[in-house]
Amino acid sequence: MNAYQSIQDFILDESFFRYAVRQDPSEIVKWEGYLQQHPEQAALIQLAKQELLDMQNALYLVDAEQNYARLIPQLDTPVRTIVPKKKWTLYAAAAVLLCLMATLWVFQYHFNQSQTMAYQTQPAEKKTIHLPDGTLVKLNAASKLEVSDGFGKTNRAVKLVGEAYMEVAKNKALPFTVATQALQVRVLGTTINVRAYANEELTAASLIEGSAEVILKSKAKSPIRLKPKDKVVAAVKESTSPSKSSAPPHSQEEGYKMETVTQYDAEQRLAETSWTQQKLVFVNEPLSSIAKTLERWYNIKIEFQDADISARKYTAAFDDREELQYVLESLRSSIPFSYRKIGPRTISIYLTNQ
Amino acid sequence: MSKDQDILEIQLWEALRSGEQAALQKLYMSYYKNLLQYGLRYTDDRDTLKDSINNTFLYFWEKRESIGTANHVGNYIFKSYQRQLVKDLNSSNKFETLQEGNDHMEAVDVEEFQFIIQQEENTRVSILKNAILQLPKRQRELVLLRYYEGLSYDEISLKTSLTKRAVYNQIHSAINSLKKDTNLKNLKQILPLLIFF
Numbered sequence: 153m154n155a156y157q158s159i160q161d162f163i164l165d166e167s168f169f170r171y172a173v174r175q176d177p178s179e180i181v182k183w184e185g186y187l188q189q190h191p192e193q194a195a196l197i198q199l200a201k202q203e204l205l206d207m208q209n210a211l212y213l214v215d216a217e218q219n220y221a222r223l224i225p226q227l228d229t230p231v232r233t234i235v236p237k238k239k240w241t242l243y244a245a246a247a248v249l250l251c252l253m254a255t256l257w258v259f260q261y262h263f264n265q266s267q268t269m270a271y272q273t274q275p276a277e278k279k280t281i282h283l284p285d286g287t288l289v290k291l292n293a294a295s296k297l298e299v300s301d302g303f304g305k306t307n308r309a310v311k312l313v314g315e316a317y318m319e320v321a322k323n324k325a326l327p328f329t330v331a332t333q334a335l336q337v338r339v340l341g342t343t344i345n346v347r348a349y350a351n352e353e354l355t356a357a358s359l360i361e362g363s364a365e366v367i368l369k370s371k372a373k374s375p376i377r378l379k380p381k382d383k384v385v386a387a388v389k390e391s392t393s394p395s396k397s398s399a400p401p402h403s404q405e406e407g408y409k410m411e412t413v414t415q416y417d418a419e420q421r422l423a424e425t426s427w428t429q430q431k432l433v434f435v436n437e438p439l440s441s442i443a444k445t446l447e448r449w450y451n452i453k454i455e456f457q458d459a460d461i462s463a464r465k466y467t468a469a470f471d472d473r474e475e476l477q478y479v480l481e482s483l484r485s486s487i488p489f490s491y492r493k494i495g496p497r498t499i500s501i502y503l504t505n506q
Numbered sequence: 507m508s509k510d511q512d513i514l515e516i517q518l519w520e521a522l523r524s525g526e527q528a529a530l531q532k533l534y535m536s537y538y539k540n541l542l543q544y545g546l547r548y549t550d551d552r553d554t555l556k557d558s559i560n561n562t563f564l565y566f567w568e569k570r571e572s573i574g575t576a577n578h579v580g581n582y583i584f585k586s587y588q589r590q591l592v593k594d595l596n597s598s599n600k601f602e603t604l605q606e607g608n609d610h611m612e613a614v615d616v617e618e619f620q621f622i623i624q625q626e627e628n629t630r631v632s633i634l635k636n637a638i639l640q641l642p643k644r645q646r647e648l649v650l651l652r653y654y655e656g657l658s659y660d661e662i663s664l665k666t667s668l669t670k671r672a673v674y675n676q677i678h679s680a681i682n683s684l685k686k687d688t689n690l691k692n693l694k695q696i697l698p699l700l701i702f703f
Binding site for chain 2: 160163164166169170173174204206207208209210211212213214215216217219220222223226227473474475
């Protein structure tokens with residue numbers, strides 16, 4: 153047998169293909185033997201196998217698309233003849249439509265400020281949006297951004313549920329505001345990441361560059377000024393201790409914490425905005441919170457059998473195109489846990505030896 | 507079959523019945539692999555199999571107004587394909603003994619068929635697919651022969667009248683460009699990134 157050193161060596165090998173894809177019994181015997189002699193290559197072999205299987209699926213898609221393209225011209229033959237409806241139904245429909253339009257017009261006339269535009273992403277989806285004022289918005293999975301009427305003319309107000317990275321265009325006359333359930337951010341021209349998911353207890357605003365002010369909705373107090381690399385983390389719910397002012401500034405009793413953004417690698421990239429670079433980065437983050445991100449990104453549900461595990465903290469970085477299984481395997485290789493599929497899109501995480 | 511999956515399939519089926527071509531395409535893409543793999547158990551003639559798949563979906567489209575609601579969409583698609591396949595294989599005399607209800611056609615176990623709605627453009631597989639489509643035509647053909655039809659380097663050499671060495675080199679450089687275009691590359695960069703406490 154040749155000396156296999158890289159993923160490609162395996163991918164290009166005929167015998168390895170028969171093992172990984174065709175699951176040829178004699179090849180399985182051979183490669184399991186090889187694996188025993190070269191346990192250090194287990195990870196490499198696993199990756200090569202995965203690449204080959206992905207390639208299979210990709211090739212099926214290529215073939216399916218090519219074959220579907222042959223079908224399309226056949227689909228467009230007109231086969232339908234529309235049966236004319238009775239006349240009175242047409243008149244009735246027209247009357248109803250007219251009433252509806254009139255009502256709509258009256259509504260718009262009286263409440264024209266309430267007209268909003270919304271951008272939305274599904275789980276496992278991201279969108280880049282160019283707002284009319286020149287602001288660039290990247291919207292993370294399962295998020296919604298509402299742009300109010302008159303945006304760019306009379307105001308620059310947006311509402312956010314979920315996570316967004318914004319490179320706000322400079323406009324001194326019209327400040328750009330981002331409203332979330334817990335706080336409001338006001339900026340002139342700046343780059344900022346706001347994370348405010350409805351199913352998370354904390355909302356965070358991280359300033360990448362420029363300047364911004366944050367107003368907490370829970371407390372009527374002066375705005376918090378942010379410098380670059382500042383991060384405000386605020387509780388969405390009212391904090392339990394309503395005690396006032398004796399606490400030192402920036403303490404949790406004021407309903408928020410000041411932090412600094414986290415650099416996670418040697419290139420000083422930031423964990424907060426890593427999602428815009430197709431990465432999943434967790435720095436000392438409890439598994440419960442990691443699970444929420446995975447749920448959104450892989451469009452799954454994760455349940456914990458033990459609260460114990462969900463509080464454990466992990467640090468890891470992945471490419472966001474990584475398979476879920478790979479992510480879970482990597483996480484559990486540092487602090488072990490077990491998981492199993494309990495539904496089509498539901499995964500249960502529990503203590504090992506249970 | 508799971509509930510979510512059923513609901514999703516039924517929604518697509520209803521959309522198809524109301525004339526949405528996108529729904530037809532989604533069902534087509536989701537079932538293509540399974541239908542083709544099933545057909546390959548009976549014949550190596552991929553061209554006939556592909557025609558049968560198209561005929562099956564063409565039938566759905568043309569009859570969309572008269573076909574009923576389906577509670578088990580996968581089952582229905584599969585049964586229709588099976589009928590079509592018997593017809594097409596018999597008419598091409600490729601497999602004369604094949605008949606519906608014949609022992610050759612085993613009972614359909616739809617449970618084993620995975621219905622996968624492609625998540626938009628963010629999965630590894632779609633990225634890889636796009637990278638494959640970017641390959642030069644010759645390389646793409648060779649990659650398909652090698653990794654899709656599973657031919658050996660020798661067989662490909664015979665078929666294309668290229669030398670075995672040339673086939674290998676072409677595929678080698680195709681794999682290299684795929685690696686560049688996809689996270690085959692990233693995987694290696696990510697492993698050292700896994701910093702655990």
